[in-house]
Amino acid sequence: MEQYEKVEKIGEGTYGVVYKGKHRHTNETIALKKIRLEQEDEGVPSTAIREISLLKEMQHRNIVRLQDVVHKEKCIYLVFEYLDLDLKKHMDSSPDFKNHRIVKSFLYQILRGIAYCHSHRVLHRDLKPQNLLIDRRTNSLKLADFGLARAFGIPVRTFTHEVVTLWYRAPEILLGARHYSTPVDMWSVGCIFAEMVNQKPLFPGDSEIDELFKIFSIMGTPNEETWPGVASLPDYISTFPKWPSVDLATVVPTLDSSGLDLLSKMLRLDPSKRINARAALEHEYFKDLEVA
Known part of the structure; x- marks a missing residue:
């Protein structure tokens, strides 16, 4: 997560908190979705990681682009382009x-x-x-x-x-x-x-x-x-x-x-x-x- 900085909390989605953030190197504004997982003790299921990694391939002008996936011990952060x-x-x-x-x-x-x-x-x-x-x-x-x-x-x-x-x-x-x-x-x-x-x-x-x-x-x-x-x-x-x-x-x-x-x-x-x-x-x- 070092390259991303949380700026403010902007909402609560289905899976966790959504933050407005920025990329430390490029200053680009991004949305950070923190995914909280049910089985907190077991860490992130590998199936979820696989599924999510596939979504990075999806590129279309009518789809919010998933730019990055950051895996922490108990949660995943999904980094999306920002739309307000x-x-x-x-x-x-x-x-x-x-x-x-x-x-x-x-x-x-x-x-x-x-x-x-x-x-x-x-x-x-x-x-x-x-x-x-x-x-x-x-x-x-x-x-x-x-x-x-x-x-x-x-x-x-x-x-x-x-x-x-x-x-x-x-x-x-x-x-x-x-x-x-x-x-x-x-x-x-x-x-x-x-x-x-x-x-x-x-x-x-x-x-x-x-x-x-x-x-x-x-x-x-x-x-x-x-x-x-x-x-x-x-x-x-x-x-x-x-x-x-x-x-x-x-x-x-x-x-x-x-x-x-x-x-x-x-x-x-x-x-x-x-x-x-x-x-x-x-x-x-x-x-x-x-x-x-």
């Missing part, structure tokens, strides 16, 4: 989102980052507005924390005992699926898309069952016909209330028809029917976007 604004803070403070061009540009950049990660077989699993970072000077957006869930797991609570949000979690995960893949991230993107347009979360559940019911009451309760295999997922219960699906145009009323079409393809309950990131980038919703 996230999408949640930006949505809370900026009138920009009345402008659908900004929403479209941000959504496109999210998808571009995800398509890159998925093409490298890396999932995020915990996408939310708080880990989408924005560079105010250029209005460019970058995904943070990609690949960390696989290295460290997703805790139920953060190390400060805050509950990790369920609002963006895919239904297959909520239903206890052990094997899931890239569609879980596309579900999260759909939730974030709707939230950018509506300026409020789409499925703000406060427990796993409440989250499922919020999803089903809009998307319809799934069954073997609409989602083959759903009944054999560990946490599926045949006595779930049977909600019909609601027209998404009533849920996201200011979104145009091509936007609604794309959103509905991201929010398919059956993950095998969900659109993938590459196909989403080609969707007609983006045809009038000037791509930078």
Whole structure:
């Protein structure tokens, strides 16, 4: 850690404290994430070190760059490029989102980052507005924390005992699926898309069952016909209330028809029917976007 200096604490992430820091030799501002590990006594698992080392290879303009990994006895510091604004803070403070061009540009950049990660077989699993970072000077957006869930797991609570949000979690995960893949991230993107347009979360559940019911009451309760295999997922219960699906145009009323079409393809309950990131980038919703 000698080459890095902590400047100030800037937040508490899922895994540990986040500091603003600087590189002693170059003076470059960086973000330092201290990863606290569950088994404090055992040190850092080698699997986690391997996973994280692979992430240094990931280089894309829509991904927050992992510059370095510093291994101390009981913890790991991850050194990232520094961005001071996230999408949640930006949505809370900026009138920009009345402008659908900004929403479209941000959504496109999210998808571009995800398509890159998925093409490298890396999932995020915990996408939310708080880990989408924005560079105010250029209005460019970058995904943070990609690949960390696989290295460290997703805790139920953060190390400060805050509950990790369920609002963006895919239904297959909520239903206890052990094997899931890239569609879980596309579900999260759909939730974030709707939230950018509506300026409020789409499925703000406060427990796993409440989250499922919020999803089903809009998307319809799934069954073997609409989602083959759903009944054999560990946490599926045949006595779930049977909600019909609601027209998404009533849920996201200011979104145009091509936007609604794309959103509905991201929010398919059956993950095998969900659109993938590459196909989403080609969707007609983006045809009038000037791509930078």
